[in-house]
Amino acid sequence: MRAVRLSVVTAAATVAALTAVTGCAEKSDAKGDGAVQVVAKDDSCEVSKTKIPAGHVELAVENKGSKVTEVYVLFPDDRIVTERENIGPGTKATITAEVKAGSYEIACKPGMKGHGIRQKIEVTGAAAAERSPEMDKAVAEYRTYVQAQADETLPRVKVFTDAVAAGDIEAAKKAYADSRIGWERTEPVAESFGDIDPKVDVRADGLEEGQEWTGWHRLEKALWQDEKLGAEEKALAPVLYKDLVDWQNRVGKAEITSTSMANGAKELLDEVATGKVTGEEERYSHTDLVDFKANVEGAEKSYALLKPVASKNDAALTASLDTQFAALNTLLDTYREDKDSYEFTPYDKVGKADRKELLDAVNALAEPLSRLAAAVTK
Amino acid sequence: MSQDARNPSGAPDRSSPDGHHGPSRRALLGWGGSGLALGAVAAGGAVAAVRSEGATAPVGPSGAEVPFHGPHQAGIATAVQDRLHFAAFDVTTQDRARLAALLQEWTRAAELMTAGHPVGEGAYGGLPEAPPDDTGEALGLKPSRLTLTIGFGPSLFAKGRFGLEDRRPEALVELPKFPGDNLDASRSGGDLCVQACADDPQVAVHAIRNLARIGMGRTAIRWSQLGFGKTSSTTPEEQTPRNMMGFKDGTRNVSGTDAAALKKHVWVGERDGSGWMSAGSYLVARRIRMHIETWDRAPLQEQEDIFGRDKGEGAPVGKAKERDEPFLKAMLPSAHVRLAHPDTNDGATILRRGYSFTDGTDGLGRLDAGLFFLAYQRDVRTGFIPVQRSLAAHDALNEYIQHVGSAVFAVPPGVRDKDDWWGRALFS
Numbered sequence: 001m002r003a004v005r006l007s008v009v010t011a012a013a014t015v016a017a018l019t020a021v022t023g024c025a026e027k028s029d030a031k032g033d034g035a036v037q038v039v040a041k042d043d044s045c046e047v048s049k050t051k052i053p054a055g056h057v058e059l060a061v062e063n064k065g066s067k068v069t070e071v072y073v074l075f076p077d078d079r080i081v082t083e084r085e086n087i088g089p090g091t092k093a094t095i096t097a098e099v100k101a102g103s104y105e106i107a108c109k110p111g112m113k114g115h116g117i118r119q120k121i122e123v124t125g126a127a128a129a130e131r132s133p134e135m136d137k138a139v140a141e142y143r144t145y146v147q148a149q150a151d152e153t154l155p156r157v158k159v160f161t162d163a164v165a166a167g168d169i170e171a172a173k174k175a176y177a178d179s180r181i182g183w184e185r186t187e188p189v190a191e192s193f194g195d196i197d198p199k200v201d202v203r204a205d206g207l208e209e210g211q212e213w214t215g216w217h218r219l220e221k222a223l224w225q226d227e228k229l230g231a232e233e234k235a236l237a238p239v240l241y242k243d244l245v246d247w248q249n250r251v252g253k254a255e256i257t258s259t260s261m262a263n264g265a266k267e268l269l270d271e272v273a274t275g276k277v278t279g280e281e282e283r284y285s286h287t288d289l290v291d292f293k294a295n296v297e298g299a300e301k302s303y304a305l306l307k308p309v310a311s312k313n314d315a316a317l318t319a320s321l322d323t324q325f326a327a328l329n330t331l332l333d334t335y336r337e338d339k340d341s342y343e344f345t346p347y348d349k350v351g352k353a354d355r356k357e358l359l360d361a362v363n364a365l366a367e368p369l370s371r372l373a374a375a376v377t378k
Numbered sequence: 379m380s381q382d383a384r385n386p387s388g389a390p391d392r393s394s395p396d397g398h399h400g401p402s403r404r405a406l407l408g409w410g411g412s413g414l415a416l417g418a419v420a421a422g423g424a425v426a427a428v429r430s431e432g433a434t435a436p437v438g439p440s441g442a443e444v445p446f447h448g449p450h451q452a453g454i455a456t457a458v459q460d461r462l463h464f465a466a467f468d469v470t471t472q473d474r475a476r477l478a479a480l481l482q483e484w485t486r487a488a489e490l491m492t493a494g495h496p497v498g499e500g501a502y503g504g505l506p507e508a509p510p511d512d513t514g515e516a517l518g519l520k521p522s523r524l525t526l527t528i529g530f531g532p533s534l535f536a537k538g539r540f541g542l543e544d545r546r547p548e549a550l551v552e553l554p555k556f557p558g559d560n561l562d563a564s565r566s567g568g569d570l571c572v573q574a575c576a577d578d579p580q581v582a583v584h585a586i587r588n589l590a591r592i593g594m595g596r597t598a599i600r601w602s603q604l605g606f607g608k609t610s611s612t613t614p615e616e617q618t619p620r621n622m623m624g625f626k627d628g629t630r631n632v633s634g635t636d637a638a639a640l641k642k643h644v645w646v647g648e649r650d651g652s653g654w655m656s657a658g659s660y661l662v663a664r665r666i667r668m669h670i671e672t673w674d675r676a677p678l679q680e681q682e683d684i685f686g687r688d689k690g691e692g693a694p695v696g697k698a699k700e701r702d703e704p705f706l707k708a709m710l711p712s713a714h715v716r717l718a719h720p721d722t723n724d725g726a727t728i729l730r731r732g733y734s735f736t737d738g739t740d741g742l743g744r745l746d747a748g749l750f751f752l753a754y755q756r757d758v759r760t761g762f763i764p765v766q767r768s769l770a771a772h773d774a775l776n777e778y779i780q781h782v783g784s785a786v787f788a789v790p791p792g793v794r795d796k797d798d799w800w801g802r803a804l805f806s
Contacts, residue, residue, distance in 0.1 A: 056698065080707045082696045097696050208557045208771050263677060270672040270777075277742065356742050363671060363743075370675035 045108035054125030153182030185298035289344035441520030453525030462605030466568025529787025565783030605733025665783030686713030
């Protein structure tokens, strides 16, 4: 679990909109010719051009109205790119911004109030993405996978939470790791809903002041460390189930792109590299290798769906990913007797040298995997 | 200026070539070329003139001396040096008088070392049967802008230890537990701390090593940290240094020459309570481990979104230049700069002078690296605590960092002259 993360889905959504590196700011600083003239009046907001090349943009604002005004450059979702307040009547102001290709709005707010008088502008540049039927298919299939994982997980969660509610420690211990597999496989998508993860997958040290500890790890501690289920834990079992039903209901609506799939795969291995490989994630039950395997499976699913496109753009990369996925899976198999089961060696029985070998294999895979997003967006 | 005039301890002048104690580092330089030594003296004088006005001089010439005496301790507003050796000590004696005597001995040694002299009877030339007083590895090196800054931890004021419980400043609070903290007791806390900053790592290490040695039997090192690559500067005319993530962080720091900002945010005022702390400050030290390997796999866009600055120039989102005023609303709500900014935290402002660290690897092959965060402020309750609350709860960077060590100290005012000593007002 990650206490707070920049969700890959949100990140992907903002990629197109956020500003560019500003290496060229100096040379385009010349006043006049390049600037977009904005004439703000009490009832109008005139913009000299509505098609602007991407990069450093300069707005030369003149307030010809009678009220103090402010001028904004806005993203389509109303987030602010840049703004200038307190432009007095009869005065001029210059606003600069670095913008990537896309749709924006310029808003003048006479009297500095309200929604403003808006003018749509288009920023053009090489970044306009073409739609690819192949990518659309991969995203659709991944969406189906994510939903299926949630659908299949809920009954397993029920077995676990019912056992906890009934006070059956042995049955609960048996059902614990299994109830987490679907979640672990699709964690980056689940985490994109910022509110669910802190309820179901938070660890004791990730709690904010005043936050009640709920979810899997709270029950894990009760089962393995305290070895008793009190009234409080029993009451928390149905809460966990309810929070995961919320996940099941919403997961299909997550915003997913080919980039977020690729980066999500990498993030699953980051989870392994920072949390699982140290034994921090399942510190009471020591079932870290089950999560580990599930994270790798989730990453592998994203990769498999993106591979047809990625292999065309960067065959060497996909060859290396195939090799490293296989190597990591082979290594993981040495920690279970039966390849069809999720019964892995308890992590407290995995020595330091073996943990390092596991991390080395994760790094060997995660490093090329971090280049997958670039390979599918070429 | 004679050697005596610059020898604040009143100790015997060891610069005389016929003295049997051996020469000081300054004198050694003098033999090599007196012009060089005179230059260093002149530079020291200039810095002293500025510091007495409560602020500090810009970065001095390489090797210069930062005056030890002044209303505030050096090493806070002083232009940040290149290297750090920070040490936290446990006091092992139960005797208040022995502790006070130690602080006096430390002060005299600090006066000598910051001026480029060896401690005690020097590093050679003494009795052949005895180990030399000074460990010797800084012989021949310039003062290198060495500053030594002492702090007193909350545990020093514990009831039944040194009779200081009534003198504990209200502002010296224990830090709350922040979400995500994974604090290691063997890298946290301490009764005393000494921050040694210098442009030469050997000079900084020499200083801590000699203070530790002088303290043996009365104090013991609890933990220490080496730092390199300063991560924030107190000199706004310079480019902000980069942290281990490759980003400029700490651009909007309190300037060491901004006397008004220092007075408002850094120096303890006379009416802040605890008279002995007037003109002092409070220090928070945090060892912040970075998950370097996963960070290096993060896409550039994510890295820039997390900080709220671009990686090349360091400009805030939507702006062109590093020092352009950040426009916070253009950043993601979880952006580091947005959450750390005074505007997000009711104006909370701290003076940062942290360093990067790399302590090899952690046994799993992961680089044990990150930021050794040091922040000075007038009151921890209105400085570090609100800022870290906001960061610990929402910062997207938390994915890639973990706080693993923590300590807080009351940093007393400066040593006024050669009769004064670190903490005199506290113990008398």
